[in-house]
Amino acid sequence: MPFTLFVPPLGTRLVLMQPWDFKLYNEQRNATLMAMLGDTRKFSYDPEPINATLPPGTELIIDRYYIKHGMSGFDSVSFRIAGVSAVAKTYAWDTKTSRRQVRFWAKLEDVNTMRVELAKQKEA
DSSP, rough: OOOOOOOOOTTOEEEEESSSEEEEEGGGGHHHHHHHHTSSSSSSOOOEEEEEEEOOOOEEEEEEHHHHHHOOOGGGEEEEEEEEEEEEESSOOOEEEEEEEEEEEOOOOOHHTOOOOOOOOOOO
């Protein structure tokens, strides 16, 4: 059955219409989401993810695509959560933390399960 392909440009805002369940990897680029979700695992790369869920109404901003021919195991999309920040370490060896916007990545296979709508444009 034909369908219209839509690849949102970077910066596009999407609103989750249903809970989104995905695998969250313990990796530096996911530190702020891990902190927001109360993930207390020791901060270092772990190839075994945990299950995570973001609720309906969460506004995600597309931040980066990573898709390379022959490397499908690394296909991913990075997001920021609009208006949400968390305190987390920047590096595993660092003792300092900082508050920054929640940013994370998810594998493409999980991203393709999202049920979303485009966020309404804010009036100027």
